[in-house]
Amino acid sequence: MTPEHNSARHDRDSVADVALALLDEVGLADLSMRRIAARLDVQPSALYWHFSSKQELLAALSDRITAPLRAVADDVLPLARRVRDALFTYRDGAELVLSTSALGLGSSYAQSALEEALRRAGADDPQDRAVALMHFILGHATLVQQRMHADSYGAASPAAGDDATAGLDRIFDLGITALAGSARSRSAA
Amino acid sequence: MTPEHNSARHDRDSVADVALALLDEVGLADLSMRRIAARLDVQPSALYWHFSSKQELLAALSDRITAPLRAVADDVLPLARRVRDALFTYRDGAELVLSTSALGLGSSYAQSALEEALRRAGADDPQDRAVALMHFILGHATLVQQRMHADSYGAASPAAGDDATAGLDRIFDLGITALAGSARSRSAA
Numbered sequence: 530m531t532p533e534h535n536s537a538r539h540d541r542d543s544v545a546d547v548a549l550a551l552l553d554e555v556g557l558a559d560l561s562m563r564r565i566a567a568r569l570d571v572q573p574s575a576l577y578w579h580f581s582s583k584q585e586l587l588a589a590l591s592d593r594i595t596a597p598l599r600a601v602a603d604d605v606l607p608l609a610r611r612v613r614d615a616l617f618t619y620r621d622g623a624e625l626v627l628s629t630s631a632l633g634l635g636s637s638y639a640q641s642a643l644e645e646a647l648r649r650a651g652a653d654d655p656q657d658r659a660v661a662l663m664h665f666i667l668g669h670a671t672l673v674q675q676r677m678h679a680d681s682y683g684a685a686s687p688a689a690g691d692d693a694t695a696g697l698d699r700i701f702d703l704g705i706t707a708l709a710g711s712a713r714s715r716s717a718a
Numbered sequence: 719m720t721p722e723h724n725s726a727r728h729d730r731d732s733v734a735d736v737a738l739a740l741l742d743e744v745g746l747a748d749l750s751m752r753r754i755a756a757r758l759d760v761q762p763s764a765l766y767w768h769f770s771s772k773q774e775l776l777a778a779l780s781d782r783i784t785a786p787l788r789a790v791a792d793d794v795l796p797l798a799r800r801v802r803d804a805l806f807t808y809r810d811g812a813e814l815v816l817s818t819s820a821l822g823l824g825s826s827y828a829q830s831a832l833e834e835a836l837r838r839a840g841a842d843d844p845q846d847r848a849v850a851l852m853h854f855i856l857g858h859a860t861l862v863q864q865r866m867h868a869d870s871y872g873a874a875s876p877a878a879g880d881d882a883t884a885g886l887d888r889i890f891d892l893g894i895t896a897l898a899g900s901a902r903s904r905s906a907a
Contacts, residue, residue, distance in 0.1 A: 558747065627857070627860060627861055627864075628864055630861060631860075631861045631862075631864035631865045631868065632864070632865065632868050633865070654892065657885065657888060657889050657892050658892065658896075660885075660889050661854070661858075661889050661892050661893035661896070664854060664857040664858040664861060664889070664893065665850070665853060665854040665857055665893065665897075666857070667857045667860075667861065668816065668853040668854055668855070668856045668857020668858065668860065669850075669853040669854075669857065671816060671820075671856075671857065671860070672816055672819060672820045672853060672856065673820075675816075675817055675820035675821070676820045676821065676822070679820065679821050696846065696849075699846060700846050700849050700850050700853070703843065703846050703847065703850050704850035704853065704854065704897060707847075707850070707896045707897045707899060708854075708893060708896045708897065710896060
């Protein structure tokens with residue numbers, strides 16, 4: 530086996546595929562380079578053929594999570610719901626996209642699509658509003674996703690029960706509509 | 719030394735003091751019960767005299783971080799800025815309060831103060847709006863705090879540089895004002 534063949538045994542895409550499946554299994558806190566490498570049956574150092582750092586690998590995962598939003602043309606509220614649902618697709622997806630975005634890494638498919646939707650709706654400050662919408666969506670989705678995960682193994686307090694979760698969709702819609710601004714409200718009316 | 723004396727060597731407050739100082743040093747991901755116990759020079763099991771779980775200990779830290787907001791009477795925007803700044807006081811403070819809130823644990827000093835401010839301003843749906851404001855503040859503050867930390871050791875991409883951070887206060891104010899609703903805008907005008 531030539532070194533060339535060896536380094537080509539996995540490409541960026543196949544490493545990201547495996548890492549994303551592992552994220553869904555173990556969660557972000559336990560997604561180590563060592564663990565990804567073990568799953569691929571390679572040494573951790575082999576991952577650095579494809580990604581210069583763990584952050585760069587996480588950014589690739591963030592791009593995969595948000596890729597369904599790429600150039601989606603929709604009104605602000607249904608688009609925002611699609612962003613939220615894309616974040617929910619993988620365990621800790623919202624937290625991963627939030628962290629990647631905090632470091633200025635990864636693509637901004639979701640934010641760009643929201644900015645375009647705001648422009649079409651005639652909102653003032655579409656660029657700033659798109660960032661504010663992303664901060665709200667990421668905060669909301671991270672919180673809801675952690676609560677859902679805790680509920681799934683019974684760790685949440687009774688105070689975070691049915692009553693608390695039932696209102697979350699209503700709060701999401703209220704937040705999105707308010708942040709989209711008055712022009713958006715007009716066009717929705 | 720009697721067992722009574724032994725268990726009373728540290729009380730809830732002194733454990734929380736040490737844990738909060740350690741959070742600031744090592745960050746949330748590395749704040750383990752083992753590490754807190756080592757700092758206190760006790761066995762990890764001794765911590766469970768005072769806190770039934772790590773989550774309960776984290777909830778106590780969350781309460782300490784948000785305690786300065788308890789019953790603060792102020793207008794929505796200055797109050798929201800105080801909430802953000804309280805989250806910034808300790809490393810990963812925003813992420814810790816977000817996780818605690820996701821599990822329905824801890825007190826809701828910040829949310830209650832925001833709800834009261836919205837009521838005074840005559841906002842409609844003050845209860846839902848206070849939750850939406852918290853989701854925005856927690857998402858925004860978690861993202862900004864992770865970026866600031868990355869900047870402090872040069873890990874952020876150049877794309878997340880001065881330009882990106884300079885606009886964050888403006889985006890925060892825009893988000894808060896929009897989420898506070900029209901009644902708030904009237905009272906601010």
